[in-house]
Amino acid sequence: MDYDAGEGWHSPRIVPYGPLSLDPSCAVLHYAQEIFEGLKAFRRPDGNIALFRPRDNFERFNRSAARMCMPELDVDFVLKALKTLIHLESDWVPKSLGTSLYIRPTMIATDPYLGVHPSSKYLFYIILSPVGAYYKNGFSPVKIYISDGYVRSAPGGTGEAKTGGNYAASLKASMEAAALGFDQVLWLDAVERKYVEEVGSMNICFLYDGKVVTSPLKGTILDGITRRSILALVKELGLQVEERALSVDEILEGAGNGRLKEAFGTGTAAVVSPVGQFTYRDRTVTLGDGRMGELTGRLYDMLTGIQYGKLPDQHGWVEMI
Ligand code: PMP
Numbered sequence: 001m002d003y004d005a006g007e008g009w010h011s012p013r014i015v016p017y018g019p020l021s022l023d024p025s026c027a028v029l030h031y032a033q034e035i036f037e038g039l040k041a042f043r044r045p046d047g048n049i050a051l052f053r054p055r056d057n058f059e060r061f062n063r064s065a066a067r068m069c070m071p072e073l074d075v076d077f078v079l080k081a082l083k084t085l086i087h088l089e090s091d092w093v094p095k096s097l098g099t100s101l102y103i104r105p106t107m108i109a110t111d112p113y114l115g116v117h118p119s120s121k122y123l124f125y126i127i128l129s130p131v132g133a134y135y136k137n138g139f140s141p142v143k144i145y146i147s148d149g150y151v152r153s154a155p156g157g158t159g160e161a162k163t164g165g166n167y168a169a170s171l172k173a174s175m176e177a178a179a180l181g182f183d184q185v186l187w188l189d190a191v192e193r194k195y196v197e198e199v200g201s202m203n204i205c206f207l208y209d210g211k212v213v214t215s216p217l218k219g220t221i222l223d224g225i226t227r228r229s230i231l232a233l234v235k236e237l238g239l240q241v242e243e244r245a246l247s248v249d250e251i252l253e254g255a256g257n258g259r260l261k262e263a264f265g266t267g268t269a270a271v272v273s274p275v276g277q278f279t280y281r282d283r284t285v286t287l288g289d290g291r292m293g294e295l296t297g298r299l300y301d302m303l304t305g306i307q308y309g310k311l312p313d314q315h316g317w318v319e320m321i
Contacts, residue, residue: 002110003071005120014085017127023112027119032165033109035064038268039225040131041086041101041321043093044309049086049101049321052307054079056225061105063223064161069118070107078105079319082126086321094130097308102131102269131269141276141292142265144199145177146186146248148280152197154190159197159220174200182279184265188248189220195245202265202273203227205234206246207295209259216243226266226303232315233302239295251278255285262293272300 001012028034039057042050055075062072082103086093093101104127109119150173153159158166170185177185186204187197196215198204203224205214212234217223231241254260255278263275274292278285287293305311306318 001124003122003124009071009073009124012081014088020123022110025112025114027109027111027113030114031109031116032163032168033068033070033119034107034164035061035068035070036104036106036162036164037061037064038162039103039105040268040307041093041103042307042309043095043100046309048309049090049093050307050309051082051086051319051321053225053229053317054082054319056228058105060162060223060225061107064163065107067158067161068163070109071122073107073124078124078126083319083321085126085128089128090321092128092130094132098304099130099132100307102129103127104129141274141287141290142183143181143277143279144184144186144275145180145182146188146251146278146280147173147177148188148193148248149173151190151193152187153220155218155220157190157220160217160222162222170200186278189245194247194249196248196251197221197245198224199265202267202270204263204265204275205230206251206254206260207262207293208242208246208250208254211240211242212295213242213244213246215245224266226268226271229303229315229317230266230272230299233299237295237298248280252280252283252285255287261288262296263287264293264296264299272296272303 001009003009037057039054040052044050058075058078065072107122107124110123111119111121152170153166173185184200186199189195189197198221205212215221234241251260265273274296276287276290306313
């Protein structure tokens with residue numbers, strides 16, 4: 001659908017996937033006024049299709065919109081539209097376990113002008129794509145490179161918004177880490193370059209001193225919906241959650257002295273991904289025996305159990321199509 005200042009959102013439509021036609025000077029191409037979301041639909045054993053916390057995604061989308069000076073969406077309207085779309089394309093929701101339909105709502109600024117000011121025209125669209133398992137090597141723990149040469153976001157910046165520029169800024173570090181054989185980059189805070197923020201496309205949790213420690217939401221990391229869900233499940237298991245920034249030293253020393261037992265990333269695409277190794281400058285530490293930890297596996301089973309309908313949804317996270 002389209003947005004024009006004065007008219008608001010209009011012309012909702014469903015069209016076959018294909019190229020967009022944009023003016024070469026349109027605002028998104030020059031000034032990166034763009035936001036997006038990522039969520040999934042799951043096929044259940046009875047054939048029904050479930051969305052996981054879609055309202056949270058659209059509410060985050062609206063917070064990203066506010067940060068990027070873009071118009072908000074009517075959450076009820078887009079959710080209804082999304083359900084209609086998935087209902088029409090229900091064959092696209094794959095059937096085998098671990099697979100899902102990835103949903104990518106996106107908004108771009110389409111005003112044709114050269115000059116830095118918010119656009120008066122926008123396009124909102126949703127892409128659907130069936131996806132398989134996130135990691136090609138199966139469930140083996142990932143190797144993470146701790147970056148202190150680049151930063152992804154800084155206080156007062158756009159780190160909390162799901163906007164393309166954050167990802168563009170992170171490409172160089174990810175490429176360099178991949179060339180060295182690492183799966184992901186762990187970002188540190190921009191001020192002291194000492195405290196954990198998040199990983200490429202995941203939030204990160206540590207089982208440290210028997211508590212689950214994860215970075216606080218202070219505007220520089222994404223308020224992950226999987227993070228929120230996992231923290232709720234951790235509390236359900238009777239474990240304590242500590243929202244504080246772990247330092248690099250705590251990772252390096254904790255892996256050696258046994259205070260750091262497990263680490264795992266959380267994200268819509270990555271689900272719950274075990275971390276086996278951290279490398280910082282020329283030091284590499286391995287967690288436990290390098291295999292997936294017990295808590296990590298348990299949380300993965302709990303979360304996917306709720307998503308695929310094998311466990312009861314006691315939190316009201318699931319919306320059926
Ligand atoms: N951090 C970043 C930078 C991400 O791109 C993602 C993926 N959306 C996450 C964290 C995890 O967020 P969520 O659990 O909502 O997918």
